[in-house]
Structures are given as structure tokens and as C-alpha cells.
Amino acid sequence: MSRWFRSEPMEYISLLINNDAAHDCLVAIGELSAIQFTDLNPDLTPFQRRYVSYVKRCGALERKLRFFSRECHELGLTLPAITTTTSSSTPGDASAGEGVAKERLLDYLESEIDGRDVRLRELKGYNEKLTADYERQMELRDVLVTARRFYRIDAPRLSISELTTREEESEERRGTGLAAPLLRGDDEDDYGDIDIRFSIIAGMVASEEVPRFERMIFRVTRGNCFLRFADRDQRPNTTDTDPLPASLSSSSTKQSVFIIFYKSPTIGSKLKKICDAFSARRYLLPDMNDDAAVERTITEISHDTTLAREVLVHNGNARYEVCRYLATGRIADWTTLLLREKTVYHTLNMFKSDVSGILRGEGWVTSASLMEVRRAVKNAHVNRGVERSGFVEIVAQPWPTPPTYFRLNKFTAGYQEFVNTYGIPRYGEANPALFTAGTFPFLFGVMYGDIGHGLCVLFAGLYLLKNEKANDSAKLSEIQEGLHIGRYMLTMMGFFAVYAGFLYNDMFSLGLNLFGTRWQFEGQKYGNVTDQATATLIYDYGSDESVYPFGLDPMWHLASNELLFFNSFKMKLSVIIGITQMFMGTCLKGLNDIYFGEKLNFFFEFLPMVTFAVSLFVYMVFLIFYKWSIDWNSRMLSATCIKPDSDAWGTSDYKEGEWILCDNTGDGTCTPWGYSCTGNDNTATKCPLNFGGSGDGCQPPNLITTLINIALQPGTVDEPMYKGQATVQIILLLVAFLSVPVLLFAKPCILSMQMARTERNNNRSQHGQETTGEYEQIHTLQDTDTIDDDHETHSFGETLIHQAIETIEFVLGMISNTASYLRLWALSLAHSELAQVFWQKAMLTTINMNFLATYFGYAVFAGITFAVLLMMDVLECFLHALRLQWVEFQNKFFKADGVQFQPCSFRNVILEHASR
Numbered sequence: 001m002s003r004w005f006r007s008e009p010m011e012y013i014s015l016l017i018n019n020d021a022a023h024d025c026l027v028a029i030g031e032l033s034a035i036q037f038t039d040l041n042p043d044l045t046p047f048q049r050r051y052v053s054y055v056k057r058c059g060a061l062e063r064k065l066r067f068f069s070r071e072c073h074e075l076g077l078t079l080p081a082i083t084t085t086t087s088s089s090t091p092g093d094a095s096a097g098e099g100v101a102k103e104r105l106l107d108y109l110e111s112e113i114d115g116r117d118v119r120l121r122e123l124k125g126y127n128e129k130l131t132a133d134y135e136r137q138m139e140l141r142d143v144l145v146t147a148r149r150f151y152r153i154d155a156p157r158l159s160i161s162e163l164t165t166r167e168e169e170s171e172e173r174r175g176t177g178l179a180a181p182l183l184r185g186d187d188e189d190d191y192g193d194i195d196i197r198f199s200i201i202a203g204m205v206a207s208e209e210v211p212r213f214e215r216m217i218f219r220v221t222r223g224n225c226f227l228r229f230a231d232r233d234q235r236p237n238t239t240d241t242d243p244l245p246a247s248l249s250s251s252s253t254k255q256s257v258f259i260i261f262y263k264s265p266t267i268g269s270k271l272k273k274i275c276d277a278f279s280a281r282r283y284l285l286p287d288m289n290d291d292a293a294v295e296r297t298i299t300e301i302s303h304d305t306t307l308a309r310e311v312l313v314h315n316g317n318a319r320y321e322v323c324r325y326l327a328t329g330r331i332a333d334w335t336t337l338l339l340r341e342k343t344v345y346h347t348l349n350m351f352k353s354d355v356s357g358i359l360r361g362e363g364w365v366t367s368a369s370l371m372e373v374r375r376a377v378k379n380a381h382v383n384r385g386v387e388r389s390g391f392v393e394i395v396a397q398p399w400p401t402p403p404t405y406f407r408l409n410k411f412t413a414g415y416q417e418f419v420n421t422y423g424i425p426r427y428g429e430a431n432p433a434l435f436t437a438g439t440f441p442f443l444f445g446v447m448y449g450d451i452g453h454g455l456c457v458l459f460a461g462l463y464l465l466k467n468e469k470a471n472d473s474a475k476l477s478e479i480q481e482g483l484h485i486g487r488y489m490l491t492m493m494g495f496f497a498v499y500a501g502f503l504y505n506d507m508f509s510l511g512l513n514l515f516g517t518r519w520q521f522e523g524q525k526y527g528n529v530t531d532q533a534t535a536t537l538i539y540d541y542g543s544d545e546s547v548y549p550f551g552l553d554p555m556w557h558l559a560s561n562e563l564l565f566f567n568s569f570k571m572k573l574s575v576i577i578g579i580t581q582m583f584m585g586t587c588l589k590g591l592n593d594i595y596f597g598e599k600l601n602f603f604f605e606f607l608p609m610v611t612f613a614v615s616l617f618v619y620m621v622f623l624i625f626y627k628w629s630i631d632w633n634s635r636m637l638s639a640t641c642i643k644p645d646s647d648a649w650g651t652s653d654y655k656e657g658e659w660i661l662c663d664n665t666g667d668g669t670c671t672p673w674g675y676s677c678t679g680n681d682n683t684a685t686k687c688p689l690n691f692g693g694s695g696d697g698c699q700p701p702n703l704i705t706t707l708i709n710i711a712l713q714p715g716t717v718d719e720p721m722y723k724g725q726a727t728v729q730i731i732l733l734l735v736a737f738l739s740v741p742v743l744l745f746a747k748p749c750i751l752s753m754q755m756a757r758t759e760r761n762n763n764r765s766q767h768g769q770e771t772t773g774e775y776e777q778i779h780t781l782q783d784t785d786t787i788d789d790d791h792e793t794h795s796f797g798e799t800l801i802h803q804a805i806e807t808i809e810f811v812l813g814m815i816s817n818t819a820s821y822l823r824l825w826a827l828s829l830a831h832s833e834l835a836q837v838f839w840q841k842a843m844l845t846t847i848n849m850n851f852l853a854t855y856f857g858y859a860v861f862a863g864i865t866f867a868v869l870l871m872m873d874v875l876e877c878f879l880h881a882l883r884l885q886w887v888e889f890q891n892k893f894f895k896a897d898g899v900q901f902q903p904c905s906f907r908n909v910i911l912e913h914a915s916r
Contacts, residue, residue, distance in 0.1 A: 004434050009367040010402040016391035019357045021384040026344040028376035033905035034369035038362045040352040049349040058342035064117045068326050077327040081473050082914040084907045106341050123319040134308045139204045140283045141301045146230050146257040147202040151288040198261045205280035207254040213278050220270050226261040340906050347904050402427040405901030414486045422886050423896020430588045432890050443881040445496025447827040451507035458494025503551045509835035511554030519555040570825040572624050578821025579617045585892030608743035615736035632700045639686040639698035641669035641677035691720040744807045752796040817888040823880050
């Protein structure tokens, strides 16, 4: 846990490697995942780098592998998951790169991938071309068959309509005395066959365009054409070969066959333009009057489509075999090797070539891995047979800002990601994730406390843990991935919800009498309990037997003052938890100041903060526990007048001292400590404690009033709990009041004096030197300008404003954050009340009806419980616990301005690629 509390110690190293062994060195370093390299060429663009050609080659191969993956998915082949290691599926197969020299690995990958890329693209191109030709032949067949049917039905009718029109025109001509045509052939009838022959345009158009297509033709030709449509899917069945399979079809758009009859060549040219505008495919048809030619054309098309189909099947089989070969681990292995190569060359681009044949790199390495890095670099040079081995040395300080790195496991990774979402811890800073692992699930449990509902959440977490290995390698959605990462967190949330449920003794809004209740109502023994019955303790008050062993007594769930009791208990519990967690966060700030050696912050920020928090808020927690620890029955009994001869005299409830008889000078009653009551005595007179206030310490105080009066009425305590409470609270208030100006002014004043002292020392050293020459004069002026700039940057006013913000944020934050922790009480109350309402309205109402109503009521109860309490309320409690963890706790010490350690790691690169 100590290694999780603060980040791993880092070393900034310089790495000198021989150019011939550079590739092998980076491969070994990538396997270690131990170095985060610094870019030593920030002024160079990516295209000016030394190894940019290698990176481009890797990018080209990546695109080809993505093409392979798309082809395999298109054919329904399942690709194995990409892993951090390569595994050849065939013994002795070199597809995974075994036996290939590391520096020649990229050449090997290019030779393997390029050949299959060319082959697969050729097959894909042939498939597309053949499929398109096949589809056109099928369309031509359908158009021809449909056009022949239309021609047989509509052509004679159009001819008759044309003859009728001609006869009507002739009659009109005779009636008007117009002459007949002067020339007429001997073999012609009155109107000539050539005049009644129609031209045809036939083809295929998208079915969704048919209305617009028809409307456009009608408007352009003004109705001087005849247009017919037929849905291609509704064409008549033929004895030809089956249609093209859907897997080979190049188009999935629904098509319709059209045929247009027209006479004028001008109209024909317009119709062709309209067909082109609507992307309608036109087909040249034979003479439709020649049935033999039409039938011969259909037969030829059927024969061609049969041959084309066979070619398509052979092409598809060849394409499938290539993809099947690629899908049996080749794509995964090549992707792994390619990602490793790309990482190597991308990292080498960060190196600088200061000396010919030598590359220099710098970066961060964990102290624990430094020796492994040196060993790996040395072995890489030895294996390459290079005379001069690599050189790894620690760079002298000052260093850049070190990155933050924690060694995590399956349990801690989820909580660290939880914190990193808010911000990366600063290097060496106390890691909030260590405390989040315990406090966050606990805060959730306090709000969600219910045994039954908590078990549902716990079982959900255990189910995720059971399927952990399967989910590690599975392709998960975003929500599933989040649940998988937080599987241990979800399990802990369920555990603490069950734990808090036992504390509240609440299971689906019902109390569990696990250890036997310590209370009994009047008449309960005989089964005759009235609404106004009062419960009494079975055992003596304060004895061990009177205390319920764990959690709250189940009898509180039946009491009429149940809500009042639970409100008081949960509200105080929320305040205790909140102040404890905030004070722990403030203490972590002090530990950070000690670790970083910031004495000024420790003495003039941390100590005033702790003083302020202890004086008011920790004292509040003390009052709560002190009130719980007092035997108020005994104290109130000490201020009660009792007749000496009654049964109440001499009971064991009085523990403040001995029972003493009074002198009977009053009304005949005495207090247990011997005061003679007169009947007009107040509580302060009868109380023997002499603590002051209206009750003199013998009455339980209202803590809210007491805490408010600390600030509003200093020195006034209406119901004190101990002697001198008013004086103690005045002192604490004064200490808290004085800590605020110390927190506000001390640090800015000391910083201002330090800067003034530094400036005087610099001026004294400058005046003590002789400035000879123009260069020294300019240098002195530059130094003076630098000092002035620093003085302006760290002026007293700016420091004071910054410290004022810190002071206001802490002082007001302690108050507002304490109130914010009351959400623990509010959400716990809402959860229990909702569960109670669902139980009473859905179950208790229907149980007393009939058998069917009970089942229906249970269905309603289960459904609404799952939707509201197991889904919405889990999310609500999670978000509220998240806010308390991030704002109220982490805000006290967490800077969240760190830089995450991102080493040169093959494993991380491959896993990141696989998660896309």
C-alpha cells in the first residue's frame, strides 16, 4: 500500500545507443515498458524526422490490414482478438515472423502483406466487374421479357387508336374540301404502315423515382407518349437460371422496368436525356415484331448469365480462401508485429543524432527498472556484435517535471482510473486512490444501506468477477467496459451496502429480529398491542443485555417515532463521517508539505487549517460522542423529586452517587442526592452538577442549538454537558478566529520579506562588482530586468489575493462541505422510505385480497424495485458519493496537475489498438 500512497520514484536518464543496434535496443525497451522518452527534436515537423519513411511504410501496411479485416467481415469470417504476443497457427509457419532478423522484419511484412493485398484486390475488382456485368445481363433479360409482354398487349391497341385518329382526320379533311395526298405508292394503303409504327425506349429505373420519372416525361412530351411500368420483383417467372444471389448482387435498390412508346425523333431525344437525368439504364432491344429474334436474344442472355454465374462462383471461392487464410491468425499476428515496428520507429524519431553513428535519447524511467534497462541495452549491443555498447546514465538535476506512475493490479486499477478522471496526481503527492478504495464504497453503502438491495449489487459484482477472464478478451461496449473496469468497486459497493443495511437493520424496508429484540410493547405478550402502547426495555437500562449486539433494534421499525429516531441517528452519523473525512484530507495536505519540504505551507497554511477545523468541527464530533456516552436517565433522575417511601426510591438507575434522604423540609419529596423539593424548584436548582445553564447539566441538550450558539452567542450554553463548557467554547472560538488572519496574512508577508531580502542581496552583489565593457553593462541591465520581472510576478498584492482565495475557500468550504455531507442522511432516508412505500402499497395491499392479486402485486413490487431502487437509486448514490469524494475530500489536498507516465510499451499500444 505504501507504493500506492506515493508515485514510483523516477530517474531522468540519457541513453546513447549505436545506430546499428538501435532497433534491437528499442525492441527490448518496448518489452520492458519502463521508459517514457522525451522528444529531443521538437523543432522538426513529422516529415523532417529521421525515420519518417519507416513510419509511412507502417501506415501503408496498416491500411492494407484494415482492408483485409473489412473483407473478412464482409464474408462473415470471425477474426481472432489481437494479443500482445504472436502465435502461428501452423507449425513451422513463418507468418508470425519467426526466424526473421528484427531489422528486416518490416521488409518481411511488406513482402507478405503486399502480395496478398494485390491478390485480394484483383479478386475483389474482378468480382465487382463480373457482378456488374451479370446484373446488367439479368436486367436486360427482365427488360426484354417485360417489353415483349407490354408490346404484345399495348402495341395493337395503340395502332387501332392511331387508325381511328387518322380516319377522323380524313373525314374532317373531306368535309372541308381539302385535297387528298398527290403521291401514293401502289403498295400502300390509304395511311401507310410506316405511319403507324412506334419507337420504343425500355430500361430500368429505381422504384422510388417512378412517380417523378413519370411526371417529368408527361410534362416534357405533353402526353405524346405511352409509358408503362412493372416492378422487377413482380416480373413473371421464367425457366431461366435463378436470379443473382444477394451476396453477389451489386445493388440492393428496388428497381422497376419501364417501356415508353413514342413516334417523334424529337421526343425520343428528350426522353433519352430524361432517362440519363434519373440514372435510368436504357437497353437496346431487337425488333419486337420478330418473335424469333426476341426469343433467340433471351436464350443467348440466359446462356451468358449461366456462364457468368459460374465464373462468379469460382471467383468468390478464391476470394473466400484468401480471406480465410488471413483470418486464421495472420491478420492478428501481422497487426501485432506492425504495431511493434511502428512504435519502435516512432520512438526513434525522438532521438537525436549528435555524433555520427550514435543516437541519443532522454526520458524518464522508474528507479526500480533502471538496472533492467541498462541490462537490456547492453544485451542488445552484444547480440548485434557492436563493439561499443550502449550508455545509460542519470542526468544531473535540475530535471523536468517527473511523470506520475503507480504499480497497479486488477483491484487498484479501477480506483486509480476513478481518480485519474478528476486529475492525475502530482509526482510524489499523496494518492487519493488509496483512500478512495475504502471511503467511496463506504459512502455509497451509507446512502444505499439495505441488506436485500445491497445483496443484489453484491451479486452483480461477483458475477462480473466470475466472468473476468472472458470479458478481458471480449469486445465490450462502452457501458460493459466501464462495468468490467469497476467490477471490484461494484463488489465493494454491494458489500458496504449490506454492511450498512445490517447497521440500520433494514432489508427491503423490513427489520430483521436476528438476535432478539430488547424491547417489548405493553400487551405484546398476550397479542393485544394498541396504537398508543409504549415499548419498554426487557433488561436493565445500560446493562450488556439491554444492548442489541449489532446494528439497531428491529423494534424501532414498528415504533411511531421511527422516522424521528432514524433521522437523528443518520444525521449525526453523516456529520461524523463528513468531518472525519475532511479532517483526514486536511492532514494529508500536511503530509504533502512535509514530503515536499514546504515549511512555509506547513506552518502557515496547514497548522492554521488544522487549528480552525479542530476548534469548531472536530469539537462538534466530540460533542456528539460525548452526548452519546452520558447516561441521561441517571442525570435526569438526579434532578427528579421522588417520595422516599415509593418504589422508585433506591433504584439502580441512579449512578451519580449514593441515594441520600433529605430533611423533609419541603413537600416531602427528595432528589436522589438529598435535596428537599419545595414544589417550585426548577431543574437547575435540583441538579447537583452545577454546570450552569437552564438545566445545570441534568437535561440533554439540543446539539444544533449548542453549535449555533458557539458563534452567535459566545459564552452562552443553555444545556451544558460538562463543567466549564462555556469557557472552553469561548477559547475554541477565539482560537478559530485568530487562525484565520494567520492563514490569510502570514504567508504573503513572509514571502514578501524573503523577496525583499533577495532583491537587496542581488543589488549589493551587483554594486560590489566593476562593470567594465559594453557586454557587462548589457548583462547587468538584463539581470536587473529579470529581477524586476520576478518581483512583479511575486508581488505582495498578488500573493495576498491568492492566499485570500485559499483562505475563503477553506473557511467557507468547511462549513458548506459539512452541510454537503448531510446528503448521506438524505439519500439513506429517501431509499428506506421509498422501499417502505413500495412494500406497503404493492405487497401489503394485495396480500389480504386474493391469490391472483398477490401475484400481480409482487410483479409490480419487483418491477418498480428493480427500476427505481436497483437502477436509478444505485446511479444516484454513486454520483453523490462521487461528488463527496472529488469535491469535499480531494479538494483539501489534491492538486491534480500531474503528468501521467506513458512509457514506450508494446503492450499498451497493442491493447489500445484492440480496444478501438
